[in-house]
Amino acid sequence: MVTVTAPIAAQPTLLADLAVEALHAEARLTPKPGLVDRRGSGAHADMTLAMLAASAEALRPAFAACAQAAASIPLGAALRARIGAVGRAGETRMVQATGGVNTHRGALWALGLLTAGAAARGGIEAIVGFAAELARLPDADAPAPDPRAHGRLARLRYGAAGAAGEARAGFPHVTDVALPALHNARAQGATEDQARLDALLALMTRVDDTCLLHRGGPAGLTAVQAGAAAVLAAGGTATGAGQAALAALDEHTARAGLSPGGSADLLAAALFLDALESMWSPCRP
């Protein structure tokens, strides 16, 4: 079968729809340790599922604008400046929709770069390569960093690469961890929700998540990584033993107030690329 992997340049609205749907799918996925899901707010007392849904909808124009820009401006300083301006306008719309809460800052960053990539290139490798090149270019109009920003503090204190490092490296945790985990779990007969939960857990075993580092320090990060690895070692969320290990991890994150926000963002990024893959190969197993 011929697989068509052309860039979807002419369809910024479609790419924005896929990005927003990836955010809704990640938010609704349940049960996620520490994160907002259909059961409640997890470790985020200031967020609800309805707020995440409103935030995802508020970001739709930003994703369309990222795609539009990448389809019309060549990869380089001018495109980076445009994407930076779109991202900052998106963040403003997000906090207007949520009453000031940072619901999707990391997700907007990852999915904004990837919608740009998908508008300009075809095929996963080329899309993440484009997104990485964009992320590596200096953001000329960026304001001075907020010295109190949680992610910045965690990065400085613990030397984590954070969301920017993940993007500059070409989203290795999305392509080498989350997508293979998703595909493997499906191939083993897991339900779609179980496959997505296993992909989230696979990310949680590996990502140096500044959300976890900020709230729990290296010990908090290590404990959550070990808890996620235990679920997968028990057979994943399609098995009774895996579900019991997930319940234990869920209890631990609730008690310790820990949330893997970075892994959640990277799961949304993986679901976005997975949706593109299924458009290119609609008959895949």
Ligand SMILES: CC(C)(COP(=O)(O)OP(=O)(O)OC[C@H]1O[C@@H](n2cnc3c(N)ncnc32)[C@H](O)[C@@H]1O)[C@@H](O)C(=O)NCCC(=O)NCCS
């Ligand atoms: C680079 C960004 C994320 C800066 O944010 P910050 O300094 O707070 O980064 P930090 O790494 O701490 O994480 C921010 C968020 O990313 C997620 N995250 C945390 N750790 C990781 C990780 N290892 N990998 C991926 N995502 C992560 C979390 O949700 C976290 O809350 C970004 O907001 C930014 O620079 N925006 C400017 C506008 C722009 O250029 N946008 C372009 C695309 S629209």
Ligand SMILES: Nc1ncnc2c1ncn2[C@@H]1O[C@H](COP(=O)(O)OP(=O)(O)OP(=O)(O)O)[C@@H](O)[C@H]1O
């Ligand atoms: N389902 C989800 N629940 C909670 N956070 C999520 C979810 N999905 C993605 N995230 C990501 O997690 C991050 C949550 O923000 P974070 O916890 O770092 O907020 P903060 O305001 O910087 O810190 P804190 O909440 O510790 O005060 C967001 O950037 C968002 O992209």
